[in-house]
Amino acid sequence: MARTPQDITDAELNVLQVLWDQGTATVRELTEKLYRECTLSLTATVQKLLERLEGKKCVKRDRKTWPHQFSAILKREELIARQLQTTANKLCEGELNPLLTCLVKAKGLSAEDRQSLRGLLDQLDMDTK
């Protein structure tokens, strides 16, 4: 049976992280940021990762500039949401609520966290009224 490939690979994610930080970057900048050096082969590697990310509509490339300028299309929050939906599909028949419950029950939620969460909920109540 065909294994389901991960939509965003580890190496691809590293590239995305830099783009999220910088906003926009060239291959050279990305390579140096990621590998702390910039050889020919490393550049090609990053180039390939960008190519794949472009194919996945996660990154866009400005071909009018030289060298090309790359920037992220996919926002960090969108990726988070996508990942959450994926785990929900795998483990909760697509329902997001069980994830919420799990998160809230997990330790590491301070009183302030709870308070700000209540704020968010109130906000939602207002919006849908």
Add this chain to the structure above:
Amino acid sequence: MARTPQDITDAELNVLQVLWDQGTATVRELTEKLYRECTLSLTATVQKLLERLEGKKCVKRDRKTWPHQFSAILKREELIARQLQTTANKLCEGELNPLLTCLVKAKGLSAEDRQSLRGLLDQLDMDTK
């Protein structure tokens, strides 16, 4: 670079799902549930998956019975929590809060959902008082 293998594989997860439903099962029962038939090779496949799950401490095997009875050690909620932590590590520097925010902001959270979530929060307030 070594790719990071996924802790629980798709096929392994399918086995776990059945165990979560049934509570306990033999290889034969699992195979029939998963593949709707029970050939020699399919049985071996399930056997191998169980072996790997056992190695990962997700499943335990009762060797006193014949055939062996298998049951899940890892609970569904625990796996959910683990998955959430994994995405948090990849995308939020380990912080769970951003996930919460994402989830709450996502559509598909009804008024009742919000209300029950408030209940959960109140519960937590009580506990930590």
Add this chain to the structure above:
DNA sequence: TATCGTACAGACAGATCGTCTGTCTCACAA
């Protein structure tokens, strides 16, 4: 026009993962 960095295509190797084959062992019936 020579040179250097970038773009692009293609390929490769290591690893993962689902699957299968083969052998041994156990329980049960004849």
Add this chain to the structure above:
DNA sequence: TTGTGAGACAGACGATCTGTCTGTACGATA
């Protein structure tokens, strides 16, 4: 006790994924 069928276990294979590299074409700058 022995034969039989199902399960346990070990090992291996092959498709696929994924990070990386090589090779070639292209574009800009001196």
